Amino acid sequence: MSDIVLEIAGVNRIYSDDKENVVEALHDISLSVRRGEFLTFIGSSGCGKTTLLRLIAGLDEPQSGKLLLDGKEICGTDTNRGYVVQQGGLFPWLSVRDNIAYGLKVRGLYQKNKADVVKYIGLIGLDGFEKSYPHQISGGMAQRVAIARALINNPEILLLDEPMGALDSFTRADIQDKLLELKGESGATMILVTHDVDEAIYLSDRIVIMTPRPGRINDVLNVAIPHPRHRGGVEFMAMRRDILEKLNLASAQPQPEYTI
Amino acid sequence: MKYKNLSALRFVLSVALTIAGFVSAIIVNAAVPQAAAVKINRYEYFGGTLDFNILYRYAAAGIIILYLGLAVFAYFSEERRVNYVKRAPFRFALGVALALWDILGTKYLLLPQPFFPGPAAILETFLNEPAFVLENTLYSLKLYAAGFTAGVTFGVGTGILIGWFPRVYYWVSPVLKITGVIPAVAWMPFALTLAPTPFTAAVFLMTMCAWFPIASFTAQGVQSTAKVHFEVAKTLGANTAQLVFRVAIPHALPQIFGGISMANGFMFTTLVMSEMMGQPGGLGYYIQLSRVWSAYYKVFAAIIIMAALFSIILYIIGIVQNRALRWQKGLVK
């Protein structure tokens, strides 16, 4: 198997509404994603991050350009790509356990792989909450359930759209560690979207900086800091300064939310 | 009224109050002399003689035993004790009302007769023709079961199609809306002529009256399913059928139950109306038959059976609904 799991080649995605307002959500995006890496897209809101993840997931199609998964063009959804949507999207009518088991059940693999459900509930630390419904658990727990639900199908790539966006910083740090642990466990390639610079540096092997209007790739940075990473370390801080500078330069007007 | 820290004395007094009304009903029935000339028939049952007064006293005693049993059950939980105490004045009034009714309706015949017989006289129905009453009750139950099943199946089925396929929505929803404003019994002449049996005619009418509420609520529930849930299901490997049965329908379930609850009331009405207008049996038929003979005490008896039957049905539907929607507990309201 090739070292490149996903090839994005010259992808354009333009939205136009009835009044002929045209938004160039993605402009000429090209990128190769390496097998097993942790890749993060960072950028202000509106620079096309969600649009790109939806294209990779197969929920949307580009106007031009190609997305190749293991050399084959992506066409529609498939279980080799897991997708954790921005708000988690748990099914409110299913318990934690049934949410996690959903992928196995719809594919008729549940009877054979029941043990996986138990394993994932344990991995995300939700023992004892199997029978709870989504509205009965905290936001952090719900996100962990959403991640486990996507991982149960053993996807080649896990797509995460701001999974920690709405959480407090303690819960956030907790889930970040959990993500690294789950990545080690499953070996999946992870593609994360975030607008938190610290989160990007803490987790990623590579960081892709995006800029809006039109959405394009500004820079790709390697993060060469060994794990476990220390958020106050010298290299960490230097990298952070570098990214903040690029983000400020990258957007027309400085966005206060990045000057954390 | 305050019910916090309910004292034991208060509870005991409430139990006494609850049964006092029914005790007074028994005493009144036994002690007040029969002033008006009312024919009191005697019936042979279980190797003894019964008349309606004796049956009535047994029934009141039965209610007393029931409430004493409930008191024992309630004693072990604060919440149930409070509820029991809250209901005591009403239950007392119920017993007193029975006693008053007995005096006015049977003992002195002060109410217009034969339209308002006393409570004891109503019970004569069950001494007079118990087998016939049971037969008609079972007919109503059978008709309800058939009509309910047909109405819910058809309503939910078409509701899903209307909610899922825009084309079906376009063609069917105007028809649905029109039938929604027409009371189903208006179709009775057609139903009775065209349906092979009166029974199927009534089932058809019940289906018609249930169609609008059930189908439109179901369609609404399906249509309001969040796009994100469909997308998540797709990425997890769900096919189109699973998007319907494992996303849209579970999401629509609260609305489906809302539609069924609403339709259920219409179905009761349609059931009784069709029985009164051309069924060979049923409680509605029994009411009609009794009316012809001016046996109004039997009309009352049929109404009491209906009330009990429909309450039990509503209770059962409530249990099923709570079970199916338990994921909503604490989510709404």
Ligand SMILES: Nc1ncnc2c1ncn2[C@@H]1O[C@H](COP(=O)(O)OP(=O)(O)O)[C@@H](O)[C@H]1O
């Ligand atoms: N379905 C859509 N129709 C029209 N415009 C859209 C649609 N989805 C996204 N956009 C526009 O495309 C741009 C990129 O959106 P998005 O990918 O959601 O950005 P991000 O996730 O980085 O915040 C935004 O300007 C947004 O308004």
Ligand SMILES: [Mg+2]
């Ligand atoms: Mg987004």
